[in-house]
Amino acid sequence: MGVLLAVLLSGMVWFAALPGFEQIFAGSTPENLGVTSGQLAPCPDTPNCVNSQISGDSVHAIEPLHYQGDLADARNLLTEILGVVPGTTIMETQDNYIRAESRSRLMGFVDDLEFYFPGDRPTIEVRSASRLGESDLGVNRRRLEQIRLALADLEQGN
Numbered sequence: 001m002g003v004l005l006a007v008l009l010s011g012m013v014w015f016a017a018l019p020g021f022e023q024i025f026a027g028s029t030p031e032n033l034g035v036t037s038g039q040l041a042p043c044p045d046t047p048n049c050v051n052s053q054i055s056g057d058s059v060h061a062i063e064p065l066h067y068q069g070d071l072a073d074a075r076n077l078l079t080e081i082l083g084v085v086p087g088t089t090i091m092e093t094q095d096n097y098i099r100a101e102s103r104s105r106l107m108g109f110v111d112d113l114e115f116y117f118p119g120d121r122p123t124i125e126v127r128s129a130s131r132l133g134e135s136d137l138g139v140n141r142r143r144l145e146q147i148r149l150a151l152a153d154l155e156q157g158n
Helices: 002-016 071-082 139-157
Strands: 049-051 088-094 097-103 110-116 123-130
Touching (some): 049 139, 071 088, 110 139, 123 139
Antiparallel strands (some): 049 123, 110 123
């Protein structure tokens, strides 16, 4: 059984190395991304999404990020952090919004990350969702929690 699993996995790794393979699992950019009336898009029913603007839903709810100082400094720190998150590319920036894509190493699955700076409080509303599939095994939540820790660490150092 172990040998069969090793053979199957090695075949997947080889297949995943083929040019263009990663596009198969990339999915399309959702049309509902962005901020509408101060709100990020809601999460779908699948558990592969988290959103700080959801309450009473333990599967999808996550705390927003908090920062000290001014919005411009927080935005610069977040941009710096996203620049070193593996597989992550910033796709869009506005004064109060950042959208990034994070691609998994092996299969090329894409998650959409959104960060909204309301401006009236030192908070960054967040949303992270997988484009395809049902479960992300907690990847979106863990990634945002790592970004939260990095933001807190960088603010302490400044």
